[in-house]
Amino acid sequence: MTNSIADIHLADVLMITGSNTTEAHPVISLEMKKAVRQHGAKLILVDPREIELAEFATLHLRPRSGTDVALYNAMAHAILENAWANDEFIKTRTENFDAFKEAIKDCTPQWAEDITGIPSEMIVEAAHMYGQARSASIFWAMGITQSSHGVDNVQSLANLALLTGNFGRPGTGLNPLRGQNNVQGACDMGGLPNVITGYQAVTDEAVRTKFENAWGMSVKIPAKPGITVTELMQGVLDGRVKALYIMGENPMLSDPNTNHVAEALNEIEFLVSQDIFLNETGQMAHVVLPGVSFAEKEGTYTNTERRVQLVRPALPTHADAKLDLDIICDLGRRLTNSNGKTSDAVIHPVSDWNYKDASAVWDEIASLTPIVAGMSYQRLNPNGLQWPCPTADHPGTPILHKEKFTRGLGKFTPLVFREPAENPDEEYPFVLNTGRLLQHWHGGTLTRRSEGLDWVVPEGEIQINDEDAQEMNVSSGDLIRVTSRRGVVTGKAKLTSKLPRRMIFMTFHFVEVPANKLTGAAVDPIAKIPEYKVSAVKVERV
Amino acid sequence: MIKEDKVVTTTCPYCGVGCMLNLHIKENVVYKVTSPFDAPANKGNLCVKGRFGYDFIHAKDRLTQPLMRKNNELVPATWDEAMNHVAERLLEIRDKYGPDSIGFLVSAKCTNEENYLLQKIARGVIGTNNVDHCARL
Ligand code: SF4
Numbered sequence: 001m002t003n004s005i006a007d008i009h010l011a012d013v014l015m016i017t018g019s020n021t022t023e024a025h026p027v028i029s030l031e032m033k034k035a036v037r038q039h040g041a042k043l044i045l046v047d048p049r050e051i052e053l054a055e056f057a058t059l060h061l062r063p064r065s066g067t068d069v070a071l072y073n074a075m076a077h078a079i080l081e082n083a084w085a086n087d088e089f090i091k092t093r094t095e096n097f098d099a100f101k102e103a104i105k106d107c108t109p110q111w112a113e114d115i116t117g118i119p120s121e122m123i124v125e126a127a128h129m130y131g132q133a134r135s136a137s138i139f140w141a142m143g144i145t146q147s148s149h150g151v152d153n154v155q156s157l158a159n160l161a162l163l164t165g166n167f168g169r170p171g172t173g174l175n176p177l178r179g180q181n182n183v184q185g186a187c188d189m190g191g192l193p194n195v196i197t198g199y200q201a202v203t204d205e206a207v208r209t210k211f212e213n214a215w216g217m218s219v220k221i222p223a224k225p226g227i228t229v230t231e232l233m234q235g236v237l238d239g240r241v242k243a244l245y246i247m248g249e250n251p252m253l254s255d256p257n258t259n260h261v262a263e264a265l266n267e268i269e270f271l272v273s274q275d276i277f278l279n280e281t282g283q284m285a286h287v288v289l290p291g292v293s294f295a296e297k298e299g300t301y302t303n304t305e306r307r308v309q310l311v312r313p314a315l316p317t318h319a320d321a322k323l324d325l326d327i328i329c330d331l332g333r334r335l336t337n338s339n340g341k342t343s344d345a346v347i348h349p350v351s352d353w354n355y356k357d358a359s360a361v362w363d364e365i366a367s368l369t370p371i372v373a374g375m376s377y378q379r380l381n382p383n384g385l386q387w388p389c390p391t392a393d394h395p396g397t398p399i400l401h402k403e404k405f406t407r408g409l410g411k412f413t414p415l416v417f418r419e420p421a422e423n424p425d426e427e428y429p430f431v432l433n434t435g436r437l438l439q440h441w442h443g444g445t446l447t448r449r450s451e452g453l454d455w456v457v458p459e460g461e462i463q464i465n466d467e468d469a470q471e472m473n474v475s476s477g478d479l480i481r482v483t484s485r486r487g488v489v490t491g492k493a494k495l496t497s498k499l500p501r502r503m504i505f506m507t508f509h510f511v512e513v514p515a516n517k518l519t520g521a522a523v524d525p526i527a528k529i530p531e532y533k534v535s536a537v538k539v540e541r542v
Numbered sequence: 543m544i545k546e547d548k549v550v551t552t553t554c555p556y557c558g559v560g561c562m563l564n565l566h567i568k569e570n571v572v573y574k575v576t577s578p579f580d581a582p583a584n585k586g587n588l589c590v591k592g593r594f595g596y597d598f599i600h601a602k603d604r605l606t607q608p609l610m611r612k613n614n615e616l617v618p619a620t621w622d623e624a625m626n627h628v629a630e631r632l633l634e635i636r637d638k639y640g641p642d643s644i645g646f647l648v649s650a651k652c653t654n655e656e657n658y659l660l661q662k663i664a665r666g667v668i669g670t671n672n673v674d675h676c677a678r679l
Contacts, residue, residue: 005559005583026589027559178558180650182657186675189657191648193671197658202671215662219641219669226671232645241645241672243635245628247660248649249676270631276604278616287628288616290605293598294555295565295572299653301553303560303583311653314550314565314572315599319606322621324652328659330621334629335667361655382551383582446555447591449598 001305002173002400003137004386009035011171013133015126017046017068017157018143018533022053024436025141025177025304029053032139042133044126046071047143048433049505050498059126062500063116065431066420066534068144072156073104073415074112074120075127079163080104082124084131089165095409100159103414115417131164135171142179142435146533148421155413162410168402178304185302188372188387189365193226198369198387214368236264243270247324248291252280253508259487259517274327276318280511290321297323298358300380302387306397308375309384325361329353420534424502428484428536430468431503434515435533447509460512461494463505464539469495472541479542482506484535487517490542504539544568551578554592555651559583561592572596632668641669648675 008014008031021029029052035041036056045057046068054060063071079085080101090097109120109127116123130136138161144153158174166172178184190196200207208221227235229251235241237260244265251261265271265284273282274289282288296318299311317323322330332353355361359377366373374389385396401410424431447453462480474480480493482504491512499505506515519535546566554561562581566574575593579586598604608624609616619627635643646664648657661673 025557025559027561027584027587027592030587181553181555181557181560182652182654183558183650183675185654186648186650186652186657189648189654190661190665191657191673191675193674196661196665202665211666215666217666219667221665222641222669222671224671226642226673227645229645229647229674229676232647232672232674235645240643242639242643243632244645244647245632245660246647247656248652249647251647251676270635272628276598277601278603278605278609282605282609283616285609285616286611286631287619287624288605288609289624289628290607293604294552295596295599297653299655301560302654303553304558305560305583307560307583308654309553309560309562309583312550312552314548314552314567315570318604320621321605321607324656325659327625328656328663330625331629332659332663332667334625335633335663358653358655361659365654365658446598447595449601449603450595451597452594453590 001175001177002167003170003175004305004398005031006398007170008032008137009039009041009171011035011041011133011135011137013042013044013129013136014139015044015046015130015136016053016139018145018153019139019141019177020047020049020051020053020143020435021139021141021177022051024179028139028177028304032056042129044129048500048503059122059129061116061118061122061126063118065433065503066423067116067417068153069149069156069415070107070112070115070417071118071123072153072160073107073417074109074123075130076100076156076159076163077104077107078109078124078127079131079160082128082131084128085163086165089167090163093165093167093404093410094162094412096412096414099414100412103416107417130160133164133166135169136161136164136166137172137175138166139175139177141177143533145176149418152415152418156415158410159412159415162412167405167410168399170399173399173401176304181303182301184304184306185300185308188302188369193228196221196368197365198371200369211368214364233261233264236268242268243272244268245272245274246281246285247274247328250275250279250281252284253511253514253516274324276321289327290319291324291327292317292321297325299325300358300362300384306386307384308372308380308387310377310380310382325355325358329355422485422534422536424536428538429502430482430537430539432482432484432515432518432535432537433499433503433505433533434508434519435505436507436509460491460507460509460515462489462491463494463496463499465499465501465503466495466497468501468539469493472539474541481540481542482518482537483540484518484537486519489514489517504537544573546574554588556591556595561588563588563592565596572599636668642672644668644670645672645674646670648673650675 042058046061109123113120271285273285371388374391374394389396561584564576610619
């Protein structure tokens with residue numbers, strides 16, 4: 001998020017797109033509802049489904065799945081056409097405006113109506129609301145990013161914010177809602193193939209040298225970025241990747257096209273799973289290392305508003321499990337001190353992998369990472385700090401891009417609308433959409449072990465539009481079979497009027513009804529995020 | 543009424559909102575969860591997962607010891623055995639096929655410190671940038 005949870009209620013207009021916030025980020029949805037009900041903000045909701053937030057929306061746009069860029073290009077067109085843009089902001093703080101203007105010159109609301117199915121007057125109304133607001137903020141989640149052109153989707157939203165100058169003030173900005181508790185932190189900490197901590201690029205020689213020196217390394221950090229999880233799985237099948245070390249993840253359930261992952265993990269030469277449960281991935285591993293739950297460990301998580309917060313140990317370590325930090329340090333010592341069989345290439349004991357505690361690890365991170373350089377455990381207690389926080393006396397940054405953008409000027413991106421990788425057709429006439437439920441989490445590993453939560457929602461259902469269901473003579477509770485080009489899943493139907501015609505909705509919380517057997521392997525060319533929200537399927541009564 | 547042995551303030555393990563929690567502990571069991579009203583992200587609010595979703599901590603099927611595959615079956619092993627095997631195999635594979643034949647998946651559920659150190663192993667010891675996580679998912 002460029003902005004903070006605390007300033008959501010200060011927006012005049014909120015545009016929420018591709019986020020069922022009530023279910024996926026419940027406490028943030030409270031702030032949004034407060035903005036509407038208590039502070040009179042207007043809400044533009046963009047979602048094909050009639051989710052709970054629709055009750056709070058001033059305007060609910062229901063686009064055909066995968067047509068976001070067309071919609072936002074047309075909103076930009078209407079904003080320019082009607083002189084609702086912020087010319088001063090465009091002049092002083094942005095670049096590439098002319099190319100952008102040229103690129104969208106034919107993207108009229110009427111053109112977008114034909115593509116998205118949203119009446120052109122509604123598109124103009126949305127453009128008016130967003131364009132004329134004193135402060136307008138945009139929120140999105142996986143509905144925008146889990147697409148074969150997710151990066152385009154995000155950029156089309158950024159264009160709108162640039163056009164109207166909605167940056168750097170309370171109640172504005174671009175606010176992606178991060179899914180898992182520490183996705184933000186995993187990215188910040190270099191858990192990506194192309195950057196080390198704080199988004200320092202591996203392609204930058206100065207960056208590599210800094211880390212190599214600090215780590216006292218005997219090997220060189222390669223200048224070439226590594227490969228992503230989707231490519232790693234493909235790499236196993238191609239024979240390029242021989243070993244995977246997986247910590248705290250279950251790609252067998254969460255990856256798109258799980259059949260493909262199963263194939264890869266079956267074939268892999270060496271697989272390590274470090275986790276608190278023996279999940280589907282662990283069952284295929286050669287070694288399983290028991291880590292601990294959050295309640296046993298010390299460390300930090302970084303939330304969606306870039307706030308680094310302390311995690312404090314409340315319980316002793318479970319049985320003979322070990323703190324995850326200790327497991328990694330132990331591995332580091334064994335790899336570098338040549339315990340076991342040695343390799344000539346790794347003979348120098350590099351840094352000694354003996355940290356006093358988690359805060360000592362944090363201090364090393366801070367010393368190498370400008371965006372968090374000013375943070376220490378002492379300062380993080382009690383309320384955390386939002387990065388960037390470059391010095392020990394810096395108060396942290398609740399709102400980004402106040403005076404200028406990180407790169408200097410904000411850059412408009414000319415975008416061409418592209419259809420999703422797979423549209424429904426005669427053979428597969430339905431669109432499969434996937435997402436989360438409030439009561440469960442991700443692969444269900446944690447929540448399904450909670451008696452209460454599992455009692456409220458004990459099984460995965462396949463939601464289907466009630467009129468479609470009636471045509472097929474299906475009632476709630478009947479078994480239906482969903483088939484895509486990649487797999488088949490059978491489950492109980494749940495009729496609902498909240499879905500548009502010809503759309504079905506499934507979650508990926510339930511192993512028994514694994515939606516990701518059906519989803520496609522198409523990914524965004526840049527972000528490599530898979531298309532989870534649009535897969536063509538056929539639906540039959542069993 | 544149960545009187546807690548201690549209350550520990552920490553951060554919710556579920557979603558990216560990052561709500562602040564008070565774990566109420568009695569005899570090493572989390573029996574109640576509340577949130578302080580001045581918590582920066584959530585002002586004392588919690589959702590159903592953050593308030594009640596903690597049975598997993600005490601679940602019977604939590605892993606209690608390392609496991610190793612022998613004769614195609616996962617069997618209990620000592621830490622020493624398991625860790626040595628991991629280190630040995632990773633080095634062997636690296637030497638035989640090169641560093642880029644190994645991939646590391648860090649975790650959107652693990653702490654910053656854990657993620658940092660695992661990517662440090664990948665980049666600083668094995669010598670590969672093949673580091674990713676499943677959160678784009
Ligand atoms: S309590 Fe609910 S909203 Fe808050 S961090 Fe946890 S899961 Fe997210």
